Amino acid sequence: MSASETLNKPLTEIAASLRGGAVSAADLAEAAIARHEAVGETFNAYLTWNADVPRAMAGAADAALAAGSDLGPLQGLPISIKDLYGIKGFPTYAGSGKQLPEKWEAEGPVVQDIKAQLGVITGKTHTVEFAAGGLGTNIHWGAPRNPWDANVCRSPGGSSAGAGVSLWEGSAVAAFGSDTMGSVRIPACTTGTVGLKMSAHRWSNAGIVPLRARQDTPGPLTRTAADAAFVFAALDPAHKADPAAFLKSTDDAEISGLTIGIGDASYWDGCDPGVAEAVHGAIAELEKAGARVVDAPSPETAELLAAVMRGEMLNVELLVFLEEELPGWLDQVDPALKARLEGSRNHSAVDLISSERWLEDLVVRGQKAFPAIDVLVAPTLCVTPPVIDPPPPPTNTPPVILARNTCPANFFVQCAISLPAGLDRENMPVGIQFTAPAGAEERLLRAAVAAERVLGTCAERLGVPPMLR
Secondary structure (H helix, E strand, O other), X not given: OOXXXXXXXXXXXXXXXXHHOOOOHHHHHHHHHHHHHHHHHHHOOEEEEOOHHHHHHHHXXXXXXXXXXXXXXXXXXXXXXXXXXXXXXXXXXXOOOOOOOHHHHOOOHHHHHHXXXXXXXXXXXXXXXXXXXXXXXXOOOOOOOOOXXXXXXXXXXXXXXXXXXXXXXXXXXXXXXXXXXXXXXXXXXXXXXXXXXOXXXXXXXXXXXXXXXXXXXXXEEEOOHHHHHHHHHHHOOOOOOOHHHHHHHHHOOOOOOOEEEEOOHHHHOOOOOOHHHHHHHHHHHHHHOOXXXXXXXXXXXXXXXXXXHOOOOOOOHHHHHHHHHOOOHHHHOOHHHHHHHHHHHHOOHHHHHHHHXXXXXXXXXXXXXXXXXXXXXXXXXXXXXXXXXXXXXXOOOOHHHXXXXXXXXXXXXXXXXXXXXXXXXXXXXXXXXXXXXXOOHHHHHHHHHHHHHHHXXXXXXXXXXXXXX
């Protein structure tokens, strides 16, 4: 089997092939580089790409394996990382028009762990400027191309805009993003991949340019739920000492006996044609396979989403960050972002404290559904990936619409995962989102892997994107 064919395999099989000598990390890196060179200019997944870097990292991974050093599950695997993470030797732009100071190249625990296992970093993928948006657009660097529409440019999702695209490009087998309002799950949904949102503070945010500290979470995008479990086991502090034990528990997970709560009506209202239908179809398949399906209404979710859509969730942290860390920077950001940031100056301290207290009370009340269910299920996005080029005419739809269904997990301090459910009426990917309480990633991933065995992987469920056929 060629290295290019091996790259298409599940991560467990790629890792086994590396350790068995059937393929080398250098071969995988060259295959990933070749794939990028073939379509990279069209897909625009990366801001920073230097083929010498993955070649050197792959050489180190091979040398360690040859010496009998197995440093972790990620050893030798090509991995892309969002341009919010600090990585030595890579500039950090955070999607901005100029490079951030050198201090933002310092590596936090996530990157340190990937490097300690000799994972092969392929490059830094595009992000919305300072991660402040869900469309994936960027006036400084352009937007990655969503491969699911060969005729017009549609949103690749944001803010981790290049992450899902890098997976379909084939230059990475795992992609790291960050999620504050849905920025891992939105691009996973729009590109037909899998996105895992971690519980707040389960993985450290150190070494990642911040947006909203209470909600920021690093997390992976992968090609399957089983691959997401693999990456989780490799890096999670509770499991990285014995990742095989956790993966065995996901292998043994069964859909029968799983109790699925259908999320509040506020998740389903106003879905674009084909979105709700695809998710309901997937739920019906899970129920037929043995899952127990119940309604899980949540007035707290409805209350939260109403406030989000009215623009009442106050956040001035990015403005404070720019003025304290990057003085003078505000004048060169995207004018639309600048206007939003300047508008936040109008909020008083009383407004901010009242908003936070209301949210804290809502979070406490919003947890009561979970004792009766294993996971909450809803569409990941309520809309089809919007056309971004040519720009659509102005509408009254608020930009936050892409994060409507994903943001509750961030505000309610939960973990969540998006899997492909099908295609909508415009033949664009639809995601099904599973949500679990804070700290319940194990439960969440077992449910997702069990569901994937019923629904199929991304490629099995959706097929191949038109731009790759």
